[in-house]
Amino acid sequence: MGTYLLKKTANTFLTLFGVVTVIFFLFNVLPGDPARMMLGQNEDEEQLALVQKKYGFDQPIFTQYLYYLNDLSPLSFHKNDPDHYTSLSSANYSSKTLLALEKGSVVLKYPFLRRSFAKQDKKVTQILKETLPNTFILATASITIALFLGLFLGLLSALNKDQRVDRFIMVFSTLGMSLPSFFTAIIFAWLFGFVWHKYTGLEMSGSLYELDDFGEANRLQLKNLILPAVVLGIRPLAVISQLMRNSLLEVYNCEYIKTARAKGLGSQKILFNHAFKNALSPVVTAISGWFASMLAGAVFVEYVFGWNGLGKEIVNALNSLDLPVIMGAVLLISTIFVILNIFVDLVYKYLNPKIKLT
Secondary structure: OHHHHHHHHHHHHHHHHHHHHHHHHHHHOOOOOHHHHHHHHHOOHHHHHHHHHHHOOOOOHHHHHHHHHHHHOOEEEEEOOOOOOOOHHHHOOOEEEEEEOOOEEEEEEOOOOOEOOOOOOOEHHHHHHHHHHHHHHHHHHHHHHHHHHHHHHHHHHHHOOOOHHHHHHHHHHHHHHHOOHHHHHHHHHHHHHHHOHHHHOOOOOOOOEEEOOOOOOEEEOOHHHHHHHHHHHHHHHHHHHHHHHHHHHHHHOOHHHHHHHHOOOOHHHHHHHHHHHHOOHHHHHHHHHHHHHHHHHOHHHHHHHOOOOHHHHHHHHHHOOOHHHHHHHHHHHHHHHHHHHHHHHHHHHHHOOOOOOO
């Protein structure tokens, strides 16, 4: 286990290094001056020059790349020059000096994702902290709905193979997988939030917390979670139900199930003691993949329903070319994907101890 975790940690750093490299050069070849984006309409040549020097925008692209790696690295170097980008005063790092040198210092710090161009120099980490919890709550609610309903429908379909119930569930799951999330979101928002509003009491848009009528305090609005969670959970629900059905039918054809039947075990004992656990492996893969993609792919659903999450923030950042926010969000999502993959491997090991972790 120790060797596996050490190997996975090394692979994680290599993967994230590749992601950082790709997103940096991808977004920094876009036309436009980052300093001018930060200053907006109030810039003059002197201010532009100061901002370019402060943030290293006046340096060659490869030097800027090294600055970005220096920002992200927990162990980094900073010059003593207060006007230089890699000085502690300009970046406002919360850090601990490990080694003082003549021209600078080596410090230990949290990864620095820089500052937003569009939100008055606000830290990207602060923006992500404010938006990620809402997206996490939405993704968790969605995958919970998809998991319980998907497993139930998959079991029901497998136990009633080729009957009307099975055909109906298969049609539903096929339809659920084929409908784009943004289209489903618009239909659900219009039907349940507008046409049937007086029956459902749901709104077309709204986030987890909203200002009260006096604009003085945020109130928890759990009802605003219902529609986006259901819409976001439809596609994984359809996938899980089909995977569970097919996996369970495949397990039922295995020799040890036939042996259990020959010994006279009841159908319920065979299902829950032997078949169900062994049929979960493909479902675990689907859940992990969908949960990670929900954190990234909730963009359209959040935007349609006005849910103040990471997806909506990414759309706003793309519209305003707020590069640090876009890059920080992509890096965060990539990190979540990598961590979830390791977690899934450990779950596989629990479900089937015979699996060797490599």
